[in-house]
Amino acid sequence: MPSADVLRWHRTPLVAAGILLGAGLGGFVDGIVLHQILQWHNMLSGQLPPDTLVRAKVNMYWDGLFHAAVWVLTACGLAMLWAATGRADVPHSGRTLVGGLLLGWGLFNVVEGVIDHELLGLHHVYEYTPNHLPADLGFLAFGLALLLAGGALVRAGRA
Amino acid sequence: MQKLFLTLLAGLWAAGAGACPWCRPRVRAGIYTPAYATNALLVLLPVAVLLALGITLFYWDKLRPYFSTADAKR
Numbered sequence: 134m135p136s137a138d139v140l141r142w143h144r145t146p147l148v149a150a151g152i153l154l155g156a157g158l159g160g161f162v163d164g165i166v167l168h169q170i171l172q173w174h175n176m177l178s179g180q181l182p183p184d185t186l187v188r189a190k191v192n193m194y195w196d197g198l199f200h201a202a203v204w205v206l207t208a209c210g211l212a213m214l215w216a217a218t219g220r221a222d223v224p225h226s227g228r229t230l231v232g233g234l235l236l237g238w239g240l241f242n243v244v245e246g247v248i249d250h251e252l253l254g255l256h257h258v259y260e261y262t263p264n265h266l267p268a269d270l271g272f273l274a275f276g277l278a279l280l281l282a283g284g285a286l287v288r289a290g291r292a
Numbered sequence: 293m294q295k296l297f298l299t300l301l302a303g304l305w306a307a308g309a310g311a312c313p314w315c316r317p318r319v320r321a322g323i324y325t326p327a328y329a330t331n332a333l334l335v336l337l338p339v340a341v342l343l344a345l346g347i348t349l350f351y352w353d354k355l356r357p358y359f360s361t362a363d364a365k366r
Contacts, residue, residue: 143353145349145350145352145353146350146353148349149346149347149349149350149352150346150350152342152345152346152349153342153343153346156339156342156346160339176335177331177335181322186312186315187315187318187319187322188322190315190319190322191319191322191323194319194323195331195335198332198335198336199335199336199339202335202336202339203339205339205343206339206342206343206346209343209346209347210346213346213350217350237342237346240342240345241338241342244338244341244342245338248337248338248341249334249338253334253337255334255335
């Protein structure tokens with residue numbers, strides 16, 4: 134490792150790679166757990182309730198497009214991680230990477246939660262209730278907790 | 293054991309599970325509506341925001357001078 138006076142550490146490439154990887158994997162958690170296993174919602178279930186086979190399959194298509202997009206996000210994060218680890222000025226810090234991963238997952242929940250659930254109403258976290266707010270807020274709160282934990286780990290990685 | 297073997301053997305000649313041929317045109321009609329581009333844009337919007345954020349952060353060291361007004365004034 135180069136000494137600090139010779140080379141200044143740059144953590145942002147590692148944090149950025151962690152964020153994209155974490156956001157992609159967080160997207161897969163959402164898609165696999167909430168869409169497919171628990172079947173709480175689908176991508177357009179707020180506008181097109183999956184109450185017939187045809188509507189369920191149309192929602193399945195948009196779920197697939199979402200999964201393809203988070204796959205691209207994950208692949209970009211992996212490419213960034215590869216590029217970052219090849220740089221001498223980027224520290225090999227597990228805490229920074231895990232912090233970035235948690236930041237990414239938290240950012241996914243907050244960005245997706247605000248845009249899709251609250252602003253656009255494409256779907257809500259739990260569709261099978263007249264009051265969508267508690268589950269939506271729980272999803273956002275979990276995202277904020279991940280952001281706090283990730284931020285703390287990234288800060289700890291500086292030490 | 294023999295029953296299981298015969299059941300599996302019979303499965304080789306059984307008709308495959310129906311893939312709902314009658315609903316496929318309706319599904320395609322439900323996907324490719326005039327609102328297709330809008331739906332695609334809305335579904336991909338959060339991912340696009342996150343991707344832009346990650347790429348900006350990754351190249352932040354190179355991009356910083358373009359966003360730093362203090363440096364531009366010097």
